[in-house]
Amino acid sequence: MQGIASYVPVIGYLSQIPLLTEFMLIDIGCSGGIDAVWRGFGPRLRALAIDPNVDEIERLRSLETHPGVQYLAAFAGLPANHPFSLRKAGRDPLERNPWTRLSVVKSLELMKSRRQTLPPEMGALNAGMLAPDTKISKEVIAVPAYLQDSEIHSVDFLKIDVDGPDFEILNSFDSALETLGVLGVGIEVSYFGSAADTDYTFHNVDRFMKAHGFELFGTTVRRYSLAALPSPYVSNFPAETDFGRPLLGDALYVRDLGRHEHDEFAAQLPLAKLLNLICIFAAFNLPDCAAEIALRFRDRLGNACDVERILDLLAAQAQGPIEQPLTYREYLRRFESHDPMFFPSSSACTAAEYELACLRDAAAEIERERDEYAAREQAAQAELEQTRQTLRTVLEEARQARDDHAAREEALQAVLERASTELKQNREEARQARARITSMESSKFWKLRRIWFRLKRCVGLGMNE
Numbered sequence: 001m002q003g004i005a006s007y008v009p010v011i012g013y014l015s016q017i018p019l020l021t022e023f024m025l026i027d028i029g030c031s032g033g034i035d036a037v038w039r040g041f042g043p044r045l046r047a048l049a050i051d052p053n054v055d056e057i058e059r060l061r062s063l064e065t066h067p068g069v070q071y072l073a074a075f076a077g078l079p080a081n082h083p084f085s086l087r088k089a090g091r092d093p094l095e096r097n098p099w100t101r102l103s104v105v106k107s108l109e110l111m112k113s114r115r116q117t118l119p120p121e122m123g124a125l126n127a128g129m130l131a132p133d134t135k136i137s138k139e140v141i142a143v144p145a146y147l148q149d150s151e152i153h154s155v156d157f158l159k160i161d162v163d164g165p166d167f168e169i170l171n172s173f174d175s176a177l178e179t180l181g182v183l184g185v186g187i188e189v190s191y192f193g194s195a196a197d198t199d200y201t202f203h204n205v206d207r208f209m210k211a212h213g214f215e216l217f218g219t220t221v222r223r224y225s226l227a228a229l230p231s232p233y234v235s236n237f238p239a240e241t242d243f244g245r246p247l248l249g250d251a252l253y254v255r256d257l258g259r260h261e262h263d264e265f266a267a268q269l270p271l272a273k274l275l276n277l278i279c280i281f282a283a284f285n286l287p288d289c290a291a292e293i294a295l296r297f298r299d300r301l302g303n304a305c306d307v308e309r310i311l312d313l314l315a316a317q318a319q320g321p322i323e324q325p326l327t328y329r330e331y332l333r334r335f336e337s338h339d340p341m342f343f344p345s346s347s348a349c350t351a352a353e354y355e356l357a358c359l360r361d362a363a364a365e366i367e368r369e370r371d372e373y374a375a376r377e378q379a380a381q382a383e384l385e386q387t388r389q390t391l392r393t394v395l396e397e398a399r400q401a402r403d404d405h406a407a408r409e410e411a412l413q414a415v416l417e418r419a420s421t422e423l424k425q426n427r428e429e430a431r432q433a434r435a436r437i438t439s440m441e442s443s444k445f446w447k448l449r450r451i452w453f454r455l456k457r458c459v460g461l462g463m464n465e
Helices: 009-014 036-044 054-063 083-088 103-113 120-125 143-149 166-171 202-211 260-268 271-283 287-296 307-319 328-336 351-441 444-458
Strands: 023-028 045-051 069-073 157-160 184-190 215-219 222-224 245-254
Touching: 009 036, 009 271, 009 307, 023 036, 023 143, 036 045, 036 271, 045 054, 054 069, 083 166, 157 166, 166 184, 166 202, 184 202, 202 215, 202 245, 245 271, 271 287, 271 307, 287 307, 307 328
Parallel strands: 023 045, 023 157, 045 069, 157 184
Antiparallel strands: 184 245, 215 245, 222 245
């Protein structure tokens, strides 16, 4: 499939996280083998590769060393009672096909007339050019049903490239895209066709995918010139040309979990699915989309891996395989400073203009820092003055309390002194009273008085008679 990146360091990092589950790939039309980028998952990779070419499947099996990659010789199809099959009703999926008018057909006819051998690549790219003795499977399967029977309940990436009924196969996944939790789909599309909704055309594929919650994240175009004025070929065999009408291409559709409208779907995804989504974006050279997912779900992802490390690896991919790539933070800082690395050499932003812009930015930064310092100083002065006022108030209250205490102490001392004087006076008066009583009791009159009272008691007279 076209559009796949050759340098994807984040996959290697995430493949080493032991807690993550597998990455499940379904490759329908696997002639030539699965794309190498998926093998970066190492032991986490699980793949089911399907193709009707029995010889090619046997060849791939003989070369396969990964225990998680399985091959199946079969056609992928659609049940006859499926709504799409009923709508199609025998229509040609490739209407308005300009194939017979292309220069590639002219070249093939010339090679055949001259008894020239077709290059090996032609057999892998064009089913119609297979050798007569090539063994083709007669088995036809509905892939979603096969996955269910095989107890495969989760798929991360689905690739369809069968040179014909691709859209028909895609329709077989009409409900399975949701139930299997498919994150991304890569499919070959044609840029020709009619307005019929069963045609294998880009606009029909696009409408189908968007109806199922996917967004278009990548397209490629393979141009084929007309025989009326042939173009040089891109390769060393008749196929794609330098110029010509857009005939075929690959389209990449991925769930755009950066949009809040997909929050409910994202909340149901296991952690491993979010990390697999990052890998899918990175695999198709979309490290920016992968970084958005890492940032948006940072809290969840941080429980299993180092998100900052993921961002650094995505920034490294953005810079290409260089010895010392910038970190993610430094990469963003360079972008925000209008670094020339983000502009073509022919940009109007010359080196002098860039230096001037940097100086202006530096001056603005200094001015901003000065303003912030002045504001902080003013705030500190206000706070200091408020503290001083508070201290003065506290000191005044302390002085007042001290004076009040001294006044109360002085008043208490005066009361104490008066009480002490009165006590002395009372004691003196009591002493004098006791002295007078003692003196009276010792006098002759007092003695006669006591004798008189006793005598009255003896004769029975009252004390008052």
